[in-house]
Amino acid sequence: MSLKDQFDAAVAASKQLPERPDNMTLLKMYALFxxxxxxxxxxxxxxxTDMVNRAKYDAWKGLEGTSQEEAMQQYIDLVESLQ
Structure with missing residues (x-):
């Protein structure tokens, strides 16, 4: 299974987690995605004044320079840890 296929599976799995992650975890998932x-x-x-979108932007900005492949792997690992 390719990394992209694993990533797509993790995205689907993230919508069916047994319980909703806390806000900081959700923010990390958003940024990695x-x-x-x-x-x-x-x-x-x-x-x-736009605190939610500012937090999302800052979380994503914090990953600047991370390759898309590395971000995919981190996302997969994070979702697996939440299952």
Missing amino acids: KQASAGDVEGDRPGF
């Missing part, structure tokens, strides 16, 4: 699927973050950082 975005880095794996789109690469480094682009665009302006959301304003101070």
